[in-house]
Amino acid sequence: MADTNTTDRLPPAVRTEALESLLTERGLVKSEVLDGFINRFVNDVGPMNGAKVVAKAWTDPDYRQHLLADGTGAIKELGFAGPQGEHIVVVENSDDVHNVVVCTLCSCYPWPVLGLPPEWYKDPAYRSRMVREPRTLLSEMGLDLDDDVEVRVWDSSAENRYLVLPQRPEGTDDLGEDELAALVTRDAMVGVAKVSAG
Amino acid sequence: MDGIHDMGGMQGWGTVAIDPDEPVFRERWHGRAFAMGAMSMGLSGTNLDAFRHGLERLHPYDYLADGYYGRWLACAETLLVDSGVLSPGAVEARARNLMGEPVDDPADVEENKPVYERGGAGSLREIDDEPAFSPGDRVRAKDIRTGGHTRMPGYIRGRTGTVHALRPAALLPDTNAHFEGENPQHVYTVEFDSAELWGPDAEAATLRIDLFESYLEAT
Numbered sequence: 001m002a003d004t005n006t007t008d009r010l011p012p013a014v015r016t017e018a019l020e021s022l023l024t025e026r027g028l029v030k031s032e033v034l035d036g037f038i039n040r041f042v043n044d045v046g047p048m049n050g051a052k053v054v055a056k057a058w059t060d061p062d063y064r065q066h067l068l069a070d071g072t073g074a075i076k077e078l079g080f081a082g083p084q085g086e087h088i089v090v091v092e093n094s095d096d097v098h099n100v101v102v103c104t105l106c107s108c109y110p111w112p113v114l115g116l117p118p119e120w121y122k123d124p125a126y127r128s129r130m131v132r133e134p135r136t137l138l139s140e141m142g143l144d145l146d147d148d149v150e151v152r153v154w155d156s157s158a159e160n161r162y163l164v165l166p167q168r169p170e171g172t173d174d175l176g177e178d179e180l181a182a183l184v185t186r187d188a189m190v191g192v193a194k195v196s197a198g
Numbered sequence: 199m200d201g202i203h204d205m206g207g208m209q210g211w212g213t214v215a216i217d218p219d220e221p222v223f224r225e226r227w228h229g230r231a232f233a234m235g236a237m238s239m240g241l242s243g244t245n246l247d248a249f250r251h252g253l254e255r256l257h258p259y260d261y262l263a264d265g266y267y268g269r270w271l272a273c274a275e276t277l278l279v280d281s282g283v284l285s286p287g288a289v290e291a292r293a294r295n296l297m298g299e300p301v302d303d304p305a306d307v308e309e310n311k312p313v314y315e316r317g318g319a320g321s322l323r324e325i326d327d328e329p330a331f332s333p334g335d336r337v338r339a340k341d342i343r344t345g346g347h348t349r350m351p352g353y354i355r356g357r358t359g360t361v362h363a364l365r366p367a368a369l370l371p372d373t374n375a376h377f378e379g380e381n382p383q384h385v386y387t388v389e390f391d392s393a394e395l396w397g398p399d400a401e402a403a404t405l406r407i408d409l410f411e412s413y414l415e416a417t
Contacts, residue, residue, distance in 0.1 A: 010293045012264040016227040016271055018292035019234055022284060028241050029234065037236070038229040042222045083236075086320050087366050104206030104351050106250055107266065116232070118220050122266045125211035131353065132207045132392075135401045140213050151403040155206065157349045158385050158408035159321040159368050187216065 046115035047186035049080045050163060053090075053113060054189065055181035058168045068092060071163065077111060084161060085112035091154065092165040093191070098136065098145055100191030101154045101162045102130040110161035114186055121190065131155055141192050164189050169197040199345050200352060202258035207396070209352040228267040235270030242281035243311030247375035248322065251347035252276045282310035314377035317369065323382035325367045327343035330411055331386055335361045337414040339388070350413045358417055359390035362406055370410055383411045 023029040053075055057064040067074040071090040075081070087109050091099040103126050105108065109117040120126055120141075129137045134151045138144075145151060154162045166188040172180060187193035199206040205211075223229040239249050242406070252273040260272050278284045285304040294301045317323055331337055349371050365387060369380035388409050392400040 009263065010290060010297075012231070012268050012271055013225065013227040014293045014296055015275075015289055016230045016234070017296055018289045019271065019275060020230055021296070022288055022292055023234065023241070026283075028283070029237055034230060034233040034237075037233040038223070041232070042229070046222070086322050089365075103347060104353075106253060115265075116222060119224075119266075120214050120216050123211070123214050124205055124208070124262070125214045127205040128208035128211050129214075131405055132209075132396055133401050134403050137214065140219070141216060147402075151401075153405050155351070155405065155407040157351060157357055158365070158371075158410065160365050160385070160387070160408050168256055192216070 011105060023073055036189055041111075041116055045082070045111060047113075047184075047189060048181070049078075049115075050110075050113035050186070050189045051181040051184035052078055052177075053080070053163070054184045055177045056181055057090075057165055058175050064165075067165070075163075082111040082112045084108065085110055086095075087160045088113065089160050090163045090165050091152070091192075093167050095152045095167075097152055098191065099154060099162075099164045100130065100134060101153045101156060101164060102127060103156045104128070104131055105157055108156040108161065110163050113163055114189060118186065120192075138192060164191040166191075166195045169195050171197045199347070200343070201254045202256075202261045203254045203267055204352050208352045223267075227271075231267040231271040231274070235267075235274045236275035237269065238277050242277040242283055244277050244281065244377075245316075245374060246266055247347060247369075247371040248312075248377070249273060249277065250371070251375040252280075254347065280310070281312070283308045286314065292294050303372050312410055315379065317380045317382065321368045322366045323369055325383070325384070326348040328337060329364055329384045329386075331361045331364075331384075331414065331416070333361050333363055336417045337361055337386075337388060338417050339409065344372070348372045348413075351407075353395060354390070354407060354409070357390055357394050359388045359394065362389045363387040365408060368410075370412065372410075372412075381412075385410055386414065388414070398416060 012177050057067050067090050071088040075088055107122040131153055134153050183195055189196045253269050256272050261269050275289050279286050282291040285307045287304045290302050291301045338358045341356050342350055367382050367384050369382045373379050373381045386407055387406050390405045392403040
């Protein structure tokens, strides 16, 4: 509740326990159902899904084309779908264009391919600055871009979710799909890093 | 509404650090609050847009004090109390009891879930109307000011851009959040130049953002 008392706040861990106690007592939730829900996001849904999508796009030109034309469909082909993935648009980085994704109004994020957003994505500094000074912020986060690269910032303000298809690093021609997937990071698929050959 | 959540372009927040070893849930309660937050929409008979508006309605201190999962927790409580599933003060009373401070649970209240028509699962909808705009059209974001929910951030208001793409139609969060109907609309990705948004000294960049048809007007 909107409680503006800033000195006598109850610890959120206790309030969480209290809410769970009230809801289970009323038969509205079961603790095992909460466990299952949590475990799904800890173990099954995460950036390893997006990494498989990227690695396939790097090695299969037809799939890449399909992915860029119909992100949701191509991603579903690999078995990834669900909440916060109703319509996924894949945007491709190149030598000339660098894409980066933010949600200034909350923290919208493509859960089926990246899992839950990391703390930095939800940080007010990221949400406020990425739309206003993306080059400076990317540089502070460790990614320096040449002046002639166009920076394209996507503010996910409706129900479309964006996944960045990073550039395949040099020197990876002899790697297979699984080895490539192991190189792909969450940060590269949001657009705050590049993929390196390891 | 012009709330703490509308962060695009705010200044003074400092820098961003990436923790490469961040776990999915840093603390046990984060996962519990996330799960109950997600379930609170169904339990309160509301929807995703009402949930987002619930986050926006938190006092700015509460929005920030316990981070992302802190606001999910507070929002779940807000929706459940608004719908009469829990009484005001029920969570606090239970928490005080758990901390060894005996207090009485408040009496149950009458359920008061919103009654409204839903057009199906999710947010995307098929509509027959012709889109008002096409890729390449110049459009201006209207100067919309509302105390309610909207997905048009303040930093776009009154600014002129170019339609980049037509996206699938979707229900309008501005009315759906308040249980006033879905009003499905076309959605466009609109491109703005950084100088149009932040002035002539802005860093060179392109901003693309998804906007509902009723947020836009032809220039």
